[in-house]
Amino acid sequence: MGRAPCCDKANVKKGPWAPDEDAKLKAYIEKYGTGGNWIALPHKVGLKRCGKSCRLRWLNYLRPNLKHGGFTEEEDNIICSLYISIGSRWSIIAAQLPGRTDNDIKNYWNTRLKKKLLGRRKQSNAKGRIVVNSEANWPDKDPPQASELSNSALERLQLHMQFQYLPNPLSYFYNNPALWSKIHPLLQENMVQSLRFMPQHAVDLYTPEHGSRSPALASCQRAFQQPISEKIGNLDPQVELGTYSDPMYDNSRSLATVAISGISSCSVGPTPINYTSDMITSNIDQLSDTRYTAAELENMANSRIGGVMSKEELEFDYFKSSNGSDECFNRWSKDFHMRYPLNPLDGSAVQHKGIETSYEYNQP
DNA sequence: AATAACAACAACCGCCGACGT
DNA sequence: CACGTCGGCGGTTGTTGTTAT
Numbered sequence: 053m054g055r056a057p058c059c060d061k062a063n064v065k066k067g068p069w070a071p072d073e074d075a076k077l078k079a080y081i082e083k084y085g086t087g088g089n090w091i092a093l094p095h096k097v098g099l100k101r102c103g104k105s106c107r108l109r110w111l112n113y114l115r116p117n118l119k120h121g122g123f124t125e126e127e128d129n130i131i132c133s134l135y136i137s138i139g140s141r142w143s144i145i146a147a148q149l150p151g152r153t154d155n156d157i158k159n160y161w162n163t164r165l166k167k168k169l170l171g172r173r174k175q176s177n178a179k180g181r182i183v184v185n186s187e188a189n190w191p192d193k194d195p196p197q198a199s200e201l202s203n204s205a206l207e208r209l210q211l212h213m214q215f216q217y218l219p220n221p222l223s224y225f226y227n228n229p230a231l232w233s234k235i236h237p238l239l240q241e242n243m244v245q246s247l248r249f250m251p252q253h254a255v256d257l258y259t260p261e262h263g264s265r266s267p268a269l270a271s272c273q274r275a276f277q278q279p280i281s282e283k284i285g286n287l288d289p290q291v292e293l294g295t296y297s298d299p300m301y302d303n304s305r306s307l308a309t310v311a312i313s314g315i316s317s318c319s320v321g322p323t324p325i326n327y328t329s330d331m332i333t334s335n336i337d338q339l340s341d342t343r344y345t346a347a348e349l350e351n352m353a354n355s356r357i358g359g360v361m362s363k364e365e366l367e368f369d370y371f372k373s374s375n376g377s378d379e380c381f382n383r384w385s386k387d388f389h390m391r392y393p394l395n396p397l398d399g400s401a402v403q404h405k406g407i408e409t410s411y412e413y414n415q416p
Numbered sequence: 417a418a419t420a421a422c423a424a425c426a427a428c429c430g431c432c433g434a435c436g437t
Numbered sequence: 438c439a440c441g442t443c444g445g446c447g448g449t450t451g452t453t454g455t456t457a458t
Contacts, residue, residue, distance in 0.1 A: 066428075067427075067452085068426070068453095089443080105427075108426090108427065108428080109427085120425090121425090156425090159425055160424090162448095
């Protein structure tokens, strides 16, 4: 049995909203609220509109404190980072950008930001006109299947690689450092340690002289030169930590990577060239799928064995102490050095336990 | 100037999960 | 448990203004 329609399709108006309709809806909701029932609302207001249409109009256009257009580079950066991390979950992305709606961000991504970041591959059509090679433009053949093109994982893969492995001096992305990954203090330490673990030939791959400079790594290298001064005040203690152990990377030489929703999403390490695109794509999906709740992290911490510190446990410690104060961060930072093997103070050696990102840490 | 193509934005559609009966 | 209703969400289409030919 099919679902009953939410309204009488024959008797509702569709299409663009008229100014008087907007005024009626706005005035009513500001005075009486929505009453918790959008379906009944249009009758009360006196509008011949579907309740869902009213809801959409209010949320996307009439609601107070909405911003339209004029996305900043900071917002671009957040959208891009989150899209790589979690895909097209527009409502979650919108929640990180005050005054923006999911619809706005979705439109912005689809019409502008995606092209800006991924670039435009141009080709000529039959009339010799330059057109953008997008889903809407396939002059020489049938459009590809949706499964081939409308695939956010593919876009995320491209962005992911653009972020890290395929520097292109001519690209918009490469020439806008504001779009490069932000380095979170936790991640910064992580990356610095990774550089220390890396054999010299791997580090060399990321230096400009060798022509394979990852923007993320460059950012890290800059950070490496500076004291850790960035505060973590913006980190909501309830923020969901997305963690993943990344099989793409040589974990014997790099530490586990951490993606913190809305703050940073980055990783380092050489990528073996024999991985297929499917493997990489599924790996990126894993990034968004593998998430731990606080309870799960606590469980992991409780199952700690002896002197072995798992990355999950480390993250949970951080999770617990991340109330944004310098004191907490300093404590964590000290703890990090103590637990992680390469002690920057005395240069004591690491006892590496394998590729499961577990290490024996030095006793203080 | 006319037209086609494109870009940007607004709105709709249908699916899905939550919730109440 | 089954069913119906609703709100939320993401994909898609429709509309309008702009640009290129």
